Amino acid sequence: MIEVIRQYEFLQNAFLTGMIIGIIAPLLGAFIVVRRLSLIADALSHVTLAGIAAGLYFNQTFAFLSWLNPLYSGMVFSVVGSLFLERLRTVYKHYQELAIPIILSGGIGIGAIFISLADGFNTDLFSYLFGSVSAVSRNDLWAICLISIIVLVVIFLLYKELFLLSFDEEHAKASGIPAKSIHFIFIILVALVIAASMRIVGILLVSALMTLPVAAAMRMAKGFKQTIVYSVLFGEVAVIIGLVSAFYLDLAPGGTIVVSSILILLLVISAKKFIKVG
Amino acid sequence: MNQPPIIEINNVSYRYDRDNVLENIQLSVPKGAFLGLVGPNGSGKSTLLKLILGLLKVKEGEIFLFDTPQKSFKSWDRIGFVSQKANSFNTGFPATVYEVVASGLTKKVGLFRLPGSKEKQEIKAAVEAVGMEQFLTRNIGELSGGQQQRVFIARAIVSKPDILILDEPTVGVDSKNVQSFYEMLSYLNKKMDITLLLVTHDIGIISDKVTHVACLNKYLHFHGSMKQFETLDETDLSDLYGHGIHLLEHHHDHQGADV
Ligand SMILES: Nc1ncnc2c1ncn2[C@@H]1O[C@H](COP(=O)(O)OP(=O)(O)OP(=O)(O)O)[C@@H](O)[C@H]1O
Ligand SMILES: [Mg+2]
Numbered sequence: 001m002i003e004v005i006r007q008y009e010f011l012q013n014a015f016l017t018g019m020i021i022g023i024i025a026p027l028l029g030a031f032i033v034v035r036r037l038s039l040i041a042d043a044l045s046h047v048t049l050a051g052i053a054a055g056l057y058f059n060q061t062f063a064f065l066s067w068l069n070p071l072y073s074g075m076v077f078s079v080v081g082s083l084f085l086e087r088l089r090t091v092y093k094h095y096q097e098l099a100i101p102i103i104l105s106g107g108i109g110i111g112a113i114f115i116s117l118a119d120g121f122n123t124d125l126f127s128y129l130f131g132s133v134s135a136v137s138r139n140d141l142w143a144i145c146l147i148s149i150i151v152l153v154v155i156f157l158l159y160k161e162l163f164l165l166s167f168d169e170e171h172a173k174a175s176g177i178p179a180k181s182i183h184f185i186f187i188i189l190v191a192l193v194i195a196a197s198m199r200i201v202g203i204l205l206v207s208a209l210m211t212l213p214v215a216a217a218m219r220m221a222k223g224f225k226q227t228i229v230y231s232v233l234f235g236e237v238a239v240i241i242g243l244v245s246a247f248y249l250d251l252a253p254g255g256t257i258v259v260s261s262i263l264i265l266l267l268v269i270s271a272k273k274f275i276k277v278g
Numbered sequence: 279m280n281q282p283p284i285i286e287i288n289n290v291s292y293r294y295d296r297d298n299v300l301e302n303i304q305l306s307v308p309k310g311a312f313l314g315l316v317g318p319n320g321s322g323k324s325t326l327l328k329l330i331l332g333l334l335k336v337k338e339g340e341i342f343l344f345d346t347p348q349k350s351f352k353s354w355d356r357i358g359f360v361s362q363k364a365n366s367f368n369t370g371f372p373a374t375v376y377e378v379v380a381s382g383l384t385k386k387v388g389l390f391r392l393p394g395s396k397e398k399q400e401i402k403a404a405v406e407a408v409g410m411e412q413f414l415t416r417n418i419g420e421l422s423g424g425q426q427q428r429v430f431i432a433r434a435i436v437s438k439p440d441i442l443i444l445d446e447p448t449v450g451v452d453s454k455n456v457q458s459f460y461e462m463l464s465y466l467n468k469k470m471d472i473t474l475l476l477v478t479h480d481i482g483i484i485s486d487k488v489t490h491v492a493c494l495n496k497y498l499h500f501h502g503s504m505k506q507f508e509t510l511d512e513t514d515l516s517d518l519y520g521h522g523i524h525l526l527e528h529h530h531d532h533q534g535a536d537v
Contacts (some may be wrong), residue, residue: 034371157390164381167373170361171433174331175385178352222415223374 001244004129011247014200018239018253020148021197021209026235027155027219028193029210030228031186033218035166040187040242043085043100043206044078045194046107049076049203052128053114057200060118070128071140075195077220125183131202131254133247140199147196158182163224200239202254210233212261216268234264282345283308284441284473285330289341292325299325303339303498307441308490312467312474314504316420316481317494324362326494330475331359334480341410344440355386360427362445362477369419375429376414379405382433404436405429407470408462423450441473442466448480473481482510497515 005011032041054077055070081103088099115125127135155162161182165172172179197206217230242257249256283306292300297396307313317323328334330341332348340349343437345355357488366380379401379406387393405411408428418426427447444463448456457460460480468471478484491507500507 034368036368042522091378102299104526160384160387160393161389162374162383164384165376167371167381170333171359172384174354174359174361175382176352177333177385177389218370218372221372222417224372225377227372 004247009138009208010134011137012199013141014133014137014253015243017136017141017242018143020144020198021193021200021238022162023232024148024235025197025201025206025209025250026195026231027228028190028212028215029214029235030217030224030231031136031166032163033192033211033214037213038207039097039100039104039189040085041194041210043104044081044108044191045203045206046104046111047197048074048078048107048191048194048198048206049128050107050114051075051112052196052198052203053111053125055167056124057118059069059115059267069139069143069229070098071143072201074198075192076197076262079188079262085160126252127202129202129204129244129254130252131198131200131205131257133243133253134180136199140162141186144196144199147192151193156191158185162186167224177195200243201257205254205258208261209238212258212265213238216265219268219272234261234268236265281515283342284476285448286342286345287326287330288342290326290329290342290501291343292322292329292334292337294325296429296474299496300329303503304468305492305496305498307473307475309440309473310465310467310471312334312488313476313480313490313492314484314488315475315494316479317479323494327359327443327475327477327508331357335490336510355437358435358437358439358442360430360442360444360447360474362449369528373418373420375405375410375418375421375432378418378429379432379436380449382436386437388461390503396472400438402410406467408432417461424452424455427451427459428462429504431462435470435472439472443475444480445477447476448478456483457507460487478488483528 005015029041030036051074052070055068058065058073059068059070068268069184085099085103088102089096092098105145124135159174161177164175164177165179165186169179194206194209197209202210213231213234214227217227217236219226221230238257238260243253244249245260246253246256285305285307287303287305290297290300290303303326315323315326319356325334329336330343330348332351332354332437337347343351344353345351380397380535382404383393383397383400401410404413405414409432410425410428410432413421413429418429421429427450431442431447433446453460460483463474463476467474467487476484476488481488485504485508490503491500492498500510
């Protein structure tokens with residue numbers, strides 16, 4: 001495997017990207033899951049889909065936009081979508097989850113319009129939906145590296161604020177930390193990570209990579225730091241197994257990565273049962 | 279007594295939608311006091327605390343904290359808070375007792391900074407003050423309601439606040455442990471010199487520990503020392519409090535009666 005990776009640049013790109021998102025997606029996922037915001041990741045990934053579709057449509061239809069990487073338009077949509085989402089969550093204070101179907105269906109709706117406007121990017125679209133081992137370019141890799149560094153630095157610097165906000169929002173506000181701004185930064189990070197992850201796992205399965213490793217980690221971790229460590233560990237393992245099997249069996253990596261995560265989850269759940277009984 | 283009060287509330291009224299739930303409240307909490315704030319359900323106790331803490335915005339009247347107008351008050355780490363909802367938090371949250379208590383230092387340590395060994399000492403001391411040291415690495419969800427409440431108090435006192443504000447902290451604590459819970463509060467008040475503002479329905483049980491009492495029911499009906507409060511007779515009390523009769527009865531026979 002290592003030899004093959006050395007030979008092909010596209011494989012290097014895919015594996016490096018995979019290893020990176022295997023860290024940042026579960027890392028952010030840990031905060032998302034404990035704040036019960038798992039569905040927000042889903043909503044934003046569908047908005048990203050709209051951005052991707054728009055990008056594909058524009059660079060196919062308008063020659064002067066052919067430089068446009070759909071990754072960037074996806075990112076812009078995702079961030080804008082996150083701003084809308086927050087706005088809706090304050091409008092519907094007591095029904096915050098209502099914001100999610102609104103944003104999610106809006107994303108698919110706009111995506112569907114762009115997809116039908118330009119029929120003819122089916123294979124490309126498939127790779128955006130379910131990920132691809134061959135579609136990650138060097139440019140994508142650099143963009144994803146940059147996003148990851150931003151995410152890691154921000155999480156490191158704001159760790160205790162994010163923890164407090166996740167554990168007890170009211171206390172966060174009462175203790176005088178800028179809870180609103182920190183939540184806002186957090187949602188933008190989520191939007192960025194979704195855009196970064198979709199090249200490998202695909203739009204439809206991004207949220208799985210953010211939540212499944214965390215679900216497994218929570219079964220066995222003592223405390224939040226441990227939850228993060230286990231989440232990242234499980235995420236990495238799932239990505240590596242998923243990418244290798246996707247390459248050799250010629251499958252969409254989104255599928256293999258998610259199935260690996262589910263296997264890990266089942267393994268952890270049954271191991272825990274076994275230990276308890278034994 | 280010539281020190282300025284820690285909290286000073288002047289003519290505060292508040293309404294959520296239409297009707298005032300607080301009307302013309304005038305209240306001060308002197309340094310070192312253990313003030314019991316009582317009143318029936320819906321009388322505005324939690325609302326008043328939220329106004330003090332800045333969780334709700336004061337629109338009528340004014341609040342001074344440590345002699346500073348609340349609007350320009352910045353040292354929120356001098357005020358510890360244990361909310362009424364503390365025991366309905368997400369119990370599945372994977373956080374250890376240590377992590378929860380450490381989160382009480384967030385504001386004090388400040389943005390972009392990491393807690394160091396001095397903070398570690400402070401966290402251990404706070405956990406010891408509430409008698410929870412043997413549970414440091416337990417997940418918070420694996421503790422009993424009363425133990426969780428102690429952890430939340432540790433979180434509130436870890437930043438060494440001058441005042442601790444508690445909103446019905448004994449909800450979910452069984453009557454056997456309520457007594458030792460209040461002993462602990464009294465210890466914080468007397469030995470660690472923390473001023474206490476406690477919303478409670480158990481004023482009877484703790485009448486030997488509180489120094490001041492305030493009775494709220496939209497209006498502040500009574501505000502004075504425990505001694506003055508005890509001289510009120512039952513008709514005064516039911517006028518003040520609605521069903522104040524229970525208060526003193528409780529005090530006389532709590533030893534055997536309430537299980
Ligand atoms: N968020 C809110 N929106 C509208 N009205 C509210 C809100 N919170 C409280 N109220 C109303 O304000 C009044 C005071 O409520 P508050 O929670 O302050 O009472 P309390 O004294 O703390 O009661 P309890 O003993 O039940 O905790 C009640 O009539 C309540 O219905
Ligand atoms: Mg209340």
